Amino acid sequence: MGKGRKMLKWREVAILTVAALVIFIVGFANFGDRDVSAEAKNMGPPKKAVALEQASELKKQIKGSNLGRSIDEKASKQAHEKVVYLTFDDGPSPDVNKLMDTLNKYHAKATFFMLAPNIKKHPEAVKRMAKEGFGLGLHGVTHDPNKFYRSGKSALHEMEQDQKVLEDITGIKTHMVRTPYGSFPYLRESDRSLMESHGFKIWDWDIDSEDWELKSRQYVPKVINSLNSIEKAGRTPVILLHDHENSATLKYLPELLSYLKQHHYKMKSLDDSMKPVTFQCHNRCYAYSQKHKSNR
Structure with missing residues (x-):
């Protein structure tokens, strides 16, 4: 027991x-x-x-x-994170530093497709772009379709001039180009081939903000509405905007950036390693003439 x-x-x-x-x-x-x-x-x-x-x-x-x-x-x-690419054509303008300040406030990057004469006018601003990680692109020299689209060689020559001006100021040799008014329909198949054979990448866009025409806050809801369609199509938005002096684009940009940030968009800059968004001819491109002249 x-x-x-x-x-x-x-x-x-x-x-x-x-x-x-x-x-x-x-x-x-x-x-x-x-x-x-x-x-x-x-x-x-x-x-x-x-x-x-x-x-x-x-x-x-x-x-x-x-x-x-x-x-x-x-x-x-x-x-929840989504990516969007903001792009600004025609600059740099006298207001480009204000534009960069606004972008930085929202932790946003963007890409500037710039004209050679304007680069020469604002070299310090362009150096700032390079230093702060904004994308650097080329937009030609004249922005005159009669001159730019005269031939494939004239388009190529303008981009080579623009490239040299930018490289002389920043030390950066970019191959990203955006032709005046977009590559369709005036940049013909042969012109594209010539430009691409010299290493240039032709960038167009998914969303035209129409800020060049609206010249008011109406471009903001225009972009927002377009974003929904682009998302449903499974594409990453590349948005066309403009860097002009005293513009509605800059005035109402905080409204657009605030929306993008609140909806979890990461605003990034384009770079040379990326495959460009380019309008396709599909045998529909033709030579520029005065009757097709745009006001943009």
């Missing part, structure tokens, strides 16, 4: 010990508000990868901890 009681006592001690050990392990796994990164550093790298069957259990254990919250926040941000 005494021997039986002794065996029972040892069995109870063993059960209590195991229970305490389980509580300790679970408590350690449930990080709570402890410094997870410090603990991970102290523990060192795992000796082997976590087995798939353990993954769900591990996920349960870190739920609610600092590490778990960090992972959830990052995943949520990536799921």
Whole structure:
């Protein structure tokens, strides 16, 4: 009888010990508000990868901890983040520094397709663009369709001149070009081939803000409405805007940038490594003539 009681006592001690050990392990796994990164550093790298069957259990254990919250926040941000490319033609204008100040206020980058004469007028502003990570593109020299679209060689020559002016001022040789009024319909197939054979990438756009025509805040809802269509089509928006002095574009730009930021758009600049958005001819391009002249 005494021997039986002794065996029972040892069995109870063993059960209590195991229970305490389980509580300790679970408590350690449930990080709570402890410094997870410090603990991970102290523990060192795992000796082997976590087995798939353990993954769900591990996920349960870190739920609610600092590490778990960090992972959830990052995943949520990536799921909601969208990209948009803002582009400004015709500058740099006398207001370009105000334009960059506005963009910086909203942590937005943009790409400037610039004319050679205007680059020469505002070299310090162009250097600032390069320093602050804005995209640098070419828009030619004359912006006169009679001269620019006279031939493939005239279009190429203007872009080469523009390229040299920009490189002399910034030390950057860009190959991103946007032709006056867009590449369709006046940049013919042969003209495109010639320009591309010299390394130039022809950039057009997905969304025309029509700020050049509207000259009011109405360009903002125009862009916003167009964004929905572009998203449904599964494309990344490239928006055409203009860098003009005393413009409605600059005046109402904060309204557009605020909308983009609130709707989780990441506003980035274009670069030479990207495949350009280019209007396609499909045998529909033709030589420019006065009757097709645009007011843009």
